[in-house]
Amino acid sequence: MAGVSEATVSRVLNNVGPIKEETKQRVREAAERLGYYPSAIAQNFARRRSGNLGVVLPYVPKVHIFSTYYFSEILNGIGEQVRELGYDMLLIFRKPGLDNGYIDLFRSQKVDACILLGTTDTPEERKALKELKDEGYPFCLVNQHFDDEQFPEVDADHEQGAYHAVKHLLEEGHRRIAFLNGPPQYSNSTDRLKGYIRAMTEAGIFKRKNDFTETIPPAWLGTGNYSRTSGYEAASRFFQNRDCIDAVFAANDRMAIGLMQGFRDLGLVPGVDIAIAGYDDSDGARITDPPLTSVSVPFYQMGKAAAKWVLLRASGSTTDAEETGAADPLYQIQMETNLVIRSSSMSNQTSLE
Template structure:
């Protein structure tokens, strides 16, 4: 019966490399992996099942991720980073969509627990009020939280600095001479939406600019929210010269509505987004926005969880990634204002 040592000799690699390829415990280049797999086939080698290995090592090399999907491509771009980093770390990823439903979230947790995943990544900001019960259920499992608000539970947390992001976005509009600035927030019960709005208010206060209540509209983080916000701006007569939208999806909806009603972006209305989703640069006009390092968010979550799996006693960490402004075509200097 062939052994890993036989495969290593035939493939011209070390035995440890063969083990990593067969057990998927570490990233190995495609060329070497192919040589190992071809040698294994030639020698009729049969690897022990994943289930058998898990009983021996008490590891399944599998991570479970719970998230609430949306039409917003932001989430898909973060998941792409998580999946790619799992692959490089030798982990499989099981992705569960909660669809914002508490029962579905709890059922997904139970399913993943039954599959004996080594750890959880949670990205379900729509279910913030449910975190206590969920985290209590996961008390004995490594957990990393993404995109959730302040939580006292001792686990690793990965988040963007939304307060600074909202501040930088508004400062950019002010630097371009805008004084009459509106804001479309996300749902304000969500921590990230609230922080971006607080950043907007801080920048306006620093510049001694008035915040007009009818130019602050609570949206839904979807295109429809931005689309409807434009009608609400119009109902109050005079439009602001610029609007900070709490994410790119709402900015896109706002631009679409403005175009339909003959308002030119950016000539009549400058628009600032948040997230820097992939399609933002391909809009007309291309969207000025706040960049979130989505791949790095995903990588940071996987890195933190893998470290936690390896060492349950390590101190909990909060990793906060810094946003930056990306200047494109949807913001121009305000007409009539000296720069």
């Protein structure tokens, strides 16, 4: 040692234990002069943690998922929190086939905690998640909810979001409102459907039968896959019933944009001949013509919250399932959404002014 001590250096650099101010100085100077940089790998090894927060992204062939506003925002939020807490962010693109669950990430110690994006409600997924939970690993889902399964998750209140959007359409005077939803394995989709039904039922358009079969005209329900193309294609299906549809509420902006393009190509002017509302309040909503009414979701905050919780949990409680016996409080956040009204949803009178 250039100074005098030996592993006091460790103490100095980690600010642990009492150390004379003068010694600190000496050590720091020496480190400086020697161009010493602690090896993160060795540190992690000695600390028996990786310092990484894993972020798992779904594998969607052909689609470059990043392009989705949705993921981008969440990632930014996670990134911010990760930085604040001194972790690093490991991006993991889920593999197509050899996906023996997320659990290997933890077993191999690649990550101390993990955030899962774009999970779907399928048997395999449930199994993989239950495994994670049973082992007591700190993980968190974002923007997906599993009923009757107690997973940590940060979601938004999409039922309410959809409800407000549809209610707004109703208030604009539209009555015959169709709904273009996404695939049902996303809780997003089913939540939005609930909101749609609630709004329509409250308005007296759907009758409350028993409690599941509502009187929804089949022509009013469509399913896409959240892509613009699927929205475009849905337009022609709705078009066949154009006489009994005033408005369409789409479960995300990309489909809404596709819808608008489709309708326009079929001769219906969005915002005039037919009202449209979307969901996500993505950048695209601002550049369509007319601008798209949409529901904004605090994706950024959701990502940040998930990262915060999961990282605190990783550093706090032990990872072993055994010791977590004290049933850690379930973390299930539901954030508020916010309707952003633009002209695509205006009633005809208004839009013609």
